Amino acid sequence: MPIEVINLSHSYKEGTPFEKQVLFDINLSISAGEFVGIIGPTRSGKTTLAQHFNALHIPRQGKVLIDGLDTKDKQADLVSIRHRVGYVFQNPDYQLFAPTVGEDIAFGPLNMKLPREEIEDRVRKAMAQVGLDYKTLYNRDIFALSGGQKRRAAIAGVLACKPQVLVLDDVTAGLDPRGREEILTLIRELHRRQNITIIFISNSMDEVASMAERIIVINEGRVIMDDATREVFARIEELRSIGLQLPEVTVLIDKLRSAGFNLPAGALNVNEAIRVITAALREMEARK
């Protein structure tokens, strides 16, 4: 399901003295099955842009086509768009509103007016997918969940709608390393096994570098880079200048390079870094 953004601009509090433009003339397209990372400093407009992808924001200027449907179109079935493009919010507290875990996860399917058994089945499967125990947690009070469990429940609630595109807004924030790794593995599997398009917004460059195939960099409401992950992280100085924290391995390789080691730029994860460093060391040995 392709998403196309054409000349999109957006302002908050339009028509009031507090009006503030947050997106400026954005153009991009995301094809079915892609794994796209969106990065940028805080308040750069990432979330606002992403909320256009499932018609939570309707463009005033420019347009957004989701699977060819113009979200501005008064006849467009926005509900169906929102079920097909799942959105996991930045803060699970904003997303979970039903009293119990089971009820919250069933909220989406219930709105799709599916038969009872189908809903139960989807809730069970979604809980299993995110690693929440159905038996003990189905009737658990939402407020009795830990931070990590809330995250999982929020993701499960979206997965229960069986989206074709999944927008994840900084979903690993505030998780411990293990919880983070589990969520990331889940996301990778959703992409690989079910071919779900993933739009992954994150403030952790390490995560984005190791997960996404393509990266869109946003700064002050404008797309400043849109390229393959490797190409984007090769532009170290530009990323630094807008205040982004680079992936640790990229920084390491960069430091080694400036210290005079002959290494290729733009290693994205630890394994790659190990490979290029050992290769360089062997070469040095051989030269000796």
Added chain:
Amino acid sequence: MELTKNITLGVYLPGRSFIHNLDPRTKILAAAGIIVLLLFTRSYSAFALSAIFIGALVSLSGIPTGYALRGLKPMLPVLAIMWVFQLFLFKTPDATVYFHWWIFEATDAGLHMGNLIILRVLFLFTVTTFLTLTTSVVSLTDGLESLLKPLRMIGLPSQELVMTLVIALRFVLILAEELEKIIKAQMARGVAFDRGNFIQKTRKIFPVFLPLFIGAFKRAEELIVAMDARSYTGGKGRTKMKTLHMGRADFMAALILLAYGGLLIFIIISTKPMI
């Protein structure tokens, strides 16, 4: 979906106008005075004078008139319903009947009563909003506290009362933001808030209230902890960083208000009330 866009009550719009710079006590007393006069206003010409006066104040403050009136927008449906009720249900024995349907009668008395109530609500709302638009929360608090100080003598906890009031005012906007987030979360999973007619939209609003109240309680608890963490103990022994001073501008404002009040009272007495 932007709810906060239409909320102006409790919002402060910084500025440097004559009105912004007045002592908050002057503004609070003036707003109270204007409101009391409005409660006695019963004729169209008196309302017209009030409209001119308040309009002049708004343009003097530099606040865009459209923005000052914006907060009324969400209230319009409710006002319309109130107006219809008055039109059909309020009657006087000598009223002229415009038309008759089943057990309902639209009379001229009902029409004027409807107009009177709506005008009053509109004016009350605009005056209060105008006060908060031109006065920051801090000076509003200081002003109210200073005005209520004499009541401490009879044992009224004025500082605490003002604190409660100001928190309530702040929560208008906080709750609207919270509401927006919940609505967005429900929209993202298939509730079509932005589709359907007025009644359908209203029905969809109900499942939003439970999480809203839970969120409000959570917010309140966080606020308590934050106040405790900064050793808030109520009004006792508190000192002020900024002290309030009445100046020439406040004296002028008082004169202008007295002139307006006098003229308005004259018009109220000399003109025929609408009902």
